[in-house]
């Protein structure tokens with residue numbers, strides 16, 4: 001069994017800045033945003049005695065991993081969310097956050113496999129692969145019906161070498177100006193394998209590969225494949241998302257955190273002593289503010305806080321990009337899908353469908369409904385939908401998703417949807433080529449003001465939920481260090497290629513300059 005906080009001996013710990021066990025005299029901080037980044041920052045601060053107020057616009061915590069309930073036509077009340085999220089074993093800081101309230105991480109269940117099916121029905125699988133790089137990637141490639149030994153031989157080895165020694169933050173110097181598609185063209189990955197091994201990653205960033213920085217793609221490849229020995233499988237929470245964060249909310253309450261949900265922060269003023277934060281009818285005085293909003297929320301808030309920060313920093317925030325809209329379609333079907341269907345299936349070359357999950361395989365709410373009714377609960381995701389704000393495109397996407405479901409799971413052709421929920425959102429960050437240097441980081445030019453979130457720059461090999469958790473923790477550390485208090489350890493996969501022989505190869509033949517691995521402060 002995998003220990004809750006990882007087994008990889010090469011994982012890197014960035015030791016907590018030292019200091020007093022609690023902040024004295026006591027300070028007040030407002031955290032804006034109750035997603036993973038805000039929860040991580042609030043936890044880090046409150047555990048050192050800071051008086052924290054956390055303000056969240058939505059009526060629930062968790063942000064994009066938050067949930068609410070809906071009523072089905074048969075009278076059941078059940079959980080709804082943006083759905084399937086993979087909690088990888090190398091998400092050390094996210095797991096440490098969850099473990100604050102549930103030390104054994106019993107809320108997570110392993111997903112034994114997540115097959116990838118391409119347009120021709122070829123299936124790649126992650127089941128039973130070795131955990132340790134490079135054997136994991138090699139075994140995956142060799143047994144893959146879309147890749148195989150011949151595919152490996154066609155790869156442009158020299159162009160692919162940056163992938164075997166991804167160094168942070170050097171990778172942004174060498175690859176950020178390039179888009180992921182051009183990089184993949186240069187690497188000459190077989191087309192079908194590209195869909196599966198790489199496009200799945202780029203689409204997980206909600207972006208088409210031509211609009212994604214090749215450096216971000218390389219960081220993902222390192223984080224998920226070659227940089228980690230935690231294995232390629234992941235866990236999922238068995239509790240629906242509307243209850244997932246309750247234990248952490250209780251933990252925060254015991255540390256005196258005041259949580260205000262359903263209230264948006266409308267503006268932040270600087271005062272002689274710190275800040276005044278305007279939310280609803282109240283203006284809260286604070287020594288520090290953590291902006292842990294999503295990218296659209298952060299842009300809006302900074303724009304409506306005219307005195308906050310110098311123009312160059314405000315421009316950086318205003319320049320943050322969001323990915324095209326995505327669609328989540330959840331359906332409660334009147335009959336089960338084939339028992340052999342996995343909890344999660346990723347699809348390549350079947351637009352607009354990116355993945356299908358069968359919720360009753362892992363989510364207790366969905367499983368209860370399915371066992372009462374004999375039905376099943378499926379969820380379809382379509383990322384990066386061009387013109388996804390157009391009503392006609394949305395209607396068309398919905399019908400095409402249904403067609404794709406019937407194609408990949410033919411037994412659903414006879415099924416009737418007892419209920420259906422369709423969500424459209426466009427609040428995920430986009431990392432276009434060349435954007436890294438102008439991306440705002442955790443520290444800001446305003447003393448006492450820090451940023452956190454999955455769109456914020458951090459020079460560590462993290463992404464998505466783990467970037468949110470890591471930046472949240474680092475934002476808390478930054479403030480605590482300023483007050484002379486001890487921070488919290490941050491753990492990541494190694495900040496450079498883990499295999500000495502591959503590193504030597506990359507240094508000798510790789511198409512990029514040699515550099516020093518990220519031994520600098522990550523903020």
Ligand SMILES: Cc1cc2nc3c(=O)[nH]c(=O)nc-3n(C[C@H](O)[C@H](O)[C@H](O)COP(=O)(O)OP(=O)(O)OC[C@H]3O[C@@H](n4cnc5c(N)ncnc54)[C@H](O)[C@@H]3O)c2cc1C
Pocket residue numbers: 032033034035036037038055056057058062063064065082083084085086087263264265266292293294296297298301328381428452453454455463464465466468
């Ligand atoms: C469909 C989907 C699938 C995904 N799958 C995965 C996956 O499998 N694995 C993975 O690692 N990641 C996945 N992600 C990404 C993951 O959800 C995010 O990386 C992560 O949740 C970001 O957390 P965050 O705290 O940075 O931002 P958010 O969760 O967006 O939190 C920001 C919060 O700020 C609040 N806010 C904004 N403005 C204000 C304001 N003015 N006042 C008060 N509050 C405000 C927002 O309401 C929001 O709750 C997925 C995302 C989606 C949408």
